[in-house]
Amino acid sequence: MPRLSKVDRHRALGLLQEGLPISEVSLRMNLNRTTIFRLRQRLHKTNTVSDRPRSGRPKCTTQRQDRNLVRNHLNNRFLSASASSRQTRRRNYQRISANTVRRRLSISGLRARRPYIGPILIQRHRYQRRLWAQEHAARDGIHWRSVVFSDESRFCINHADGRVRVWRRSGERLR
Structure with missing residues (x-):
């Protein structure tokens, strides 16, 4: 059903x-x-329409450990899942896997994303950029033919790219 x-x-x-x-x-x-x-x-x-209990493997972490994982990653956004898994122990003092940490963080809404690298624009910066764009918008096509716009992208197929990731919720890029 x-x-x-x-x-x-x-x-x-x-x-x-x-x-x-x-x-x-x-x-x-x-x-x-x-x-x-x-x-x-x-x-x-x-006499009820609620779901019946389902079988399945029990969680290896408690709710308290899950909350601590999320709190640790909110306090230190650059903490990796593997480093966090090395610090966290199960009830029987075994380490939990990094995938378990990623699942717990994902359930709470945190995702590992690339950190924002660039200037933080304040209102004055935005205003000055808009003025520059308005001044240069009226230039003729001859001027813009000599300008090169480039976009650099990295592609990594077989191994980790070595970039540091930051754990954050959606919409928290610039916080």
Whole structure:
């Protein structure tokens, strides 16, 4: 059964209680008939529509360790996941993997990105750049033919590029 939100589950059950057939409810909610049928069946069988507990390997870190990982990376944005994994120990005093650290940070919204390298522009800088662009916008094509614009890119296929990464949330580039 596809994952339905709590609101959608209760909405479907409300439509069923109004007396609508399963096929009509599935059309209105754009769901498969089997999904609605199984939802109703689960309600009659267990008296609840919440998800059942699923099996799976338990986490090797506690919630407290996860919060500490995130706090450490927010305090030291340039800390690598492998360095952090060497510092963090599981309950049985084994190290956790760097991939585990990356997953925990990713769940909290942090991503490893290239740090911003360049001048931080203040309002005065922006104003001066706009003035320069307005002055030079009226120049003729002969002037701009002698100007070369370049863009440099690095491509690294087989190994790590050696760049330092910074852990940050989306929209925090210039903070």
